[in-house]
Amino acid sequence: MGGDRVLRTRLNNSYIKRTIRPLYGWTQATPKSVFLDPAWDRTTPIYPGMAMTKTVGDQVTLCGAGSGAGGVGTAANNIPIGLSALYVGGDGIDEPLDVGMNVFAVWVLAPDAEFEILAPAFDTTADWVTADGGDGNEDLVYVATAAGFIGKLTLTGVHSPTTAPVARLVKANSATKITIAGLR
Helix, strand or coil: CCCCCCCCCCHHHCCCCCCEEEEECCCCEEEEEEEECCCCCCCCCECCCCEEEECCCCEEEECCCCCCCCCCCCHHHCCEEEEECCCEEHHHCEHHHHHCCCEEEEEEECCCCEEEEECCCECCCCCHHHHCCCCCCCCEEEEECCCCCCCCEECCCCCCECCCCCEEEEEEEECCEEEEECCC
16 A cells, blocks of 8 residues: 555656655565544645654654644654655645545565655755765664654754654665665
8 A cells, every 4th residue: 555656646747756665675564554643734745755653543643743834743752653655745646635535554664674765755955975974884864853854854963853763774875865774
């Protein structure tokens, strides 16, 4: 659900690609079936690959949103549970709204899962190339909570990141694409 490569769009948006791509994910990650919290007001777009957090029951919202930016809950809700598999307003596509239900999918990464994440689902102002220095150190990926960057993947010390990491950086492919893996 949602994590596949098929993206149904209107004809004027047919060029758009999903911003999360599983490389090692079909048996290394779990597409978890959840519901987008109905309190989400859609003022901040959610792109596939942005981090999600649990609210109540099987409901999720954009991680880092707290009670602002259309968010649900408080800053304590900043514990990422996985990555969005669907569009909610980003690029003019709202997959849950198009089907008329708040059904949603979140990719939960196992340690050996790898995904490519495309901009704008991650913070392109962070210095990913320096972080991916090939120094043998594990570079963790966090979730930004600062206005304008909420829910986007980022590095420590950039745009008020969450305290809990969501993944680890495998490679900075380009200015608009990174590869991440699950936490060990």
